[in-house]
Amino acid sequence: MSETNDLIIFDDVSKFYGEVLGVNRISLSIPPGITTLVGPNGSGKTTLMNLMTGLVQPSSGHISVMGLTPGDVAEFFRNVGYCTQFDFFPRGLNGWEFIFDSLMLHGMDEVDAFGLTTEALQRVRLGDAAGRKIAGYSKGMRQKIRLAQAIAHRPRVLVLDEPLNGLDPMARAESIALFEELGRQGMHLLISSHILDEVDRISDRVVLITGGYLVAQGNIQQVRQEVRDKPMQVLIRCDRPELLASRMFAVDHCVEARVHADGKGVFLRTGDVDQFYSMLNGIAAEGLVKIDAVAPADDDANAIYQYLIGSDGSAS
Amino acid sequence: MNQTTSSFRKRVMQQPWDLWWIQALRLTRIEVKRNLFSWRASWIYFLAFIPTLIILIHVAVGRRLQLSMDDDTEILAGIIQFYYIRLGIFFGCLGIFSRLIRGEMIERSLHFYFLSPVRREVILLAKFAAGSISALLLFGSAILADFILTYTVFGATGHDYIFNGPGLGQLEAYLMITVLACLGYGAVFLLLSLIFKNPTPAAMIVMGWEAINPIAPSLLQKISVASYLRHLMPVNVPAEGIFALLTVQTEAESVWTATLGLLVLIVLVLVYSCYRIRTFEIRYTTE
Numbered sequence: 142m143s144e145t146n147d148l149i150i151f152d153d154v155s156k157f158y159g160e161v162l163g164v165n166r167i168s169l170s171i172p173p174g175i176t177t178l179v180g181p182n183g184s185g186k187t188t189l190m191n192l193m194t195g196l197v198q199p200s201s202g203h204i205s206v207m208g209l210t211p212g213d214v215a216e217f218f219r220n221v222g223y224c225t226q227f228d229f230f231p232r233g234l235n236g237w238e239f240i241f242d243s244l245m246l247h248g249m250d251e252v253d254a255f256g257l258t259t260e261a262l263q264r265v266r267l268g269d270a271a272g273r274k275i276a277g278y279s280k281g282m283r284q285k286i287r288l289a290q291a292i293a294h295r296p297r298v299l300v301l302d303e304p305l306n307g308l309d310p311m312a313r314a315e316s317i318a319l320f321e322e323l324g325r326q327g328m329h330l331l332i333s334s335h336i337l338d339e340v341d342r343i344s345d346r347v348v349l350i351t352g353g354y355l356v357a358q359g360n361i362q363q364v365r366q367e368v369r370d371k372p373m374q375v376l377i378r379c380d381r382p383e384l385l386a387s388r389m390f391a392v393d394h395c396v397e398a399r400v401h402a403d404g405k406g407v408f409l410r411t412g413d414v415d416q417f418y419s420m421l422n423g424i425a426a427e428g429l430v431k432i433d434a435v436a437p438a439d440d441d442a443n444a445i446y447q448y449l450i451g452s453d454g455s456a457s
Numbered sequence: 458m459n460q461t462t463s464s465f466r467k468r469v470m471q472q473p474w475d476l477w478w479i480q481a482l483r484l485t486r487i488e489v490k491r492n493l494f495s496w497r498a499s500w501i502y503f504l505a506f507i508p509t510l511i512i513l514i515h516v517a518v519g520r521r522l523q524l525s526m527d528d529d530t531e532i533l534a535g536i537i538q539f540y541y542i543r544l545g546i547f548f549g550c551l552g553i554f555s556r557l558i559r560g561e562m563i564e565r566s567l568h569f570y571f572l573s574p575v576r577r578e579v580i581l582l583a584k585f586a587a588g589s590i591s592a593l594l595l596f597g598s599a600i601l602a603d604f605i606l607t608y609t610v611f612g613a614t615g616h617d618y619i620f621n622g623p624g625l626g627q628l629e630a631y632l633m634i635t636v637l638a639c640l641g642y643g644a645v646f647l648l649l650s651l652i653f654k655n656p657t658p659a660a661m662i663v664m665g666w667e668a669i670n671p672i673a674p675s676l677l678q679k680i681s682v683a684s685y686l687r688h689l690m691p692v693n694v695p696a697e698g699i700f701a702l703l704t705v706q707t708e709a710e711s712v713w714t715a716t717l718g719l720l721v722l723i724v725l726v727l728v729y730s731c732y733r734i735r736t737f738e739i740r741y742t743t744e
Contacts, residue, residue: 158740196568196739215473218574225572227741229565233491245483246573248476290569 146208148172149193149298149329154202156188163188164353167202171331174345175324178333185353186333187226190300193331194223206298207329219247222291226302228283230275236262236286237271240293247294261293264319280307288316298329305334317343372396372410375417378434382407385430392420408438480575481583488587492553493594501549505599508536508545512603516610526611526618530627533607534692537600537631542638542686543667546596550642551660553592557584558734559650565741578731585647585727592639600635604628623691630691637689637719641682644726651733679718688715 149171156163164185178186191197193204195211204210209217230239240261244254262268265285270278275286284307291299301320305313321343324330334340347364349356357364374397379385386398386407394417397410411417425432492498512533558581561567570580608615608624618624645663649656670681678684689712 191739194572196571198736198738214576215476215574218572223572225568227565227568231491231561231566231569232564233495242483242487243569243573246480246570246575248479248574 148205148207149331150203150205151189151193152203152205154192154199154204156185156192156197157200162353163197164192164350167350167355169348169355169358171329171346171348173327173329175320175330175332175340175343177340177344177347178331178350179347180333180350180356184351186350187302188353189350190223190225190302190331190333194221194300219294220296221298221300222294222296223300224287224291224302224304226306228280228307230283230286232276233274235272235274236267236278236282236289239275239286240290243290244293257293257295261289264292265289266315281309281312284308285312285316288319292323296328299323299331301330301332303333305340372412373414374408374410374438376401376406376408376434376436376438377421377432378406380405380431380433381429385409385424385432388424388430389417389420392416477576477579481579481586484570484575484580484583485587485590488557488584489590492556492587492591497556498552498591501552501595504545504549504552505595506602508540509599509602509606512536512606516606524610526608526614529607529610530692531694533603534627534690535694536603537634538687538690538694541596541600542634542683543664545599546592546635546638547642547660547664547667549596550588550592550639551646551657554585554588554643554646555650555656555660557588557647557650558737559654559656562739562741568739571739577734577737581647581731581734582727585643585730588643588647589639592643593636596635596639597632600631601628604631627691630689633716634686634689637716638682638686640723641685641719644723644730645682648726648730648733651730651737680722682719682722685715685719685722688712 149169151167151169154167155165162185167185167189178189180186188197192199193206193211195214195217206217206221209220211217234242237258240258241254244257245251247254249257259268262271265288267282267285267289270282275283278286284304288301288304291301304320305316308316317340320330320332320340324343324345332340332344341361344361346358346360348358349364377385378401382400382404386400386409389395389409389411390398394411394413395409396412397408399408401407409417421432421435424430558567561570571577604624604627608619611618619628646656646660649659649663653659667681667683670678670684671687
């Protein structure tokens, strides 16, 4: 398999809904693993996913998913599963029929479809409710049955639009564990979510978009590197946080200091990481403060999102 | 030239026809079930069987009256020509076929089909087949019931009219008209639902066009479902006033020409619908 056949590629893709911008000149190259799509409401996340799966056509540019395009329907949708955020279903079906019917449309025989339906329902822990009408499901169950339908045919690429919406904490944890497992199996997972803290832990990389524009992409550390001019927050666990804060706050690059709620550490925000660590080493060597641990406190998607996009959704 | 033909034939033969056939069959089965076994279809059942109910009452009352078989034969022909073709099948097909694509857009469930490994043309044709089967089952069985009820009341004479007279031929013609009407209106309404978010106003224009079509120039008469069906009616309905407009035959055509003409019209509409659905976008937010 060539390298290109392992990638999801957006090549200068734009989408306009009449005069309204969906996404503008997006170029992306996404390798296997778990990729989180981050952006505020209306930023173009769903448009990007719909473009990728052919539900909408690009106004310009080209998209290929592992060398396939949505025009090649049979091959494409055997390899791609899309769990949309549309909370609607064909009328009158129960959970089992919903998945079984969709598998039968792949052209497989009933025995195979039966086996895969059972497997998918077990993976999302919905086996007991399979015989009930979907119309009677809770929001969380509907989310799960959509996920089951998207993974039932064992795709190589799984696109998940807000997959954690409506799930209770237990179901969220189960879903995230499932995503991790699928990612470990070498599957492409493209996830959009507002619950960044949870997907952040399992993401290999993030793609940040706002207002239809790509803001940044890469693994979280790489993206963090792109914003090195932004102050970075570090948590230092130590025995004398006030003293450490006063020493560090005396230098120019340290712009904020906040003692941890438990009184056993301090959050320091610095604009020059290299200088910061050099000074911290000096203080540690002096022996005035006993430092137990040092860790970046904002090296996650949420913090980067705040830096790059801002809480109001406008890119900085 | 030969090389081009041979390469085209090779390409056609290489297509996964078996898979498309299986997918179309399965999709059709799912859709027929949804079309027929739903509370939302109840008004179409009503449209199909309301004449049957009226004929049943007529038969029950008629046992005490002197009924004329000639009169009842004309009444049945009138019901089929004026009610079923112009109203019942027209609005029934509007309900069934405009729901197939547009209805699923409104219910926001069309994406499940568009995300399956089924060509959109196969989806469209399977949905058309399902709509046609549903409409035919409803209106075909209603017309069959109307026919049986109409002649049952005459006992042995009615039996003789059906099996030794023109009865079976007329029934055959009525059923053929029903098939063509369902396919014709079905194709038109399926296309309208692909073009318009609300196909009903456009359907009303089609209805008006069908009504004034007999007085349109000869070429324009070809673009009509009802104009072809008029030539297939086995019994002439004596009509007066406004009804005369619906029965007039300005261009004489053989049964075969009329049937073939309508089938060509249906194929053309479906080919254009297949072209439209290839670029059809899922944009629920704008619905």
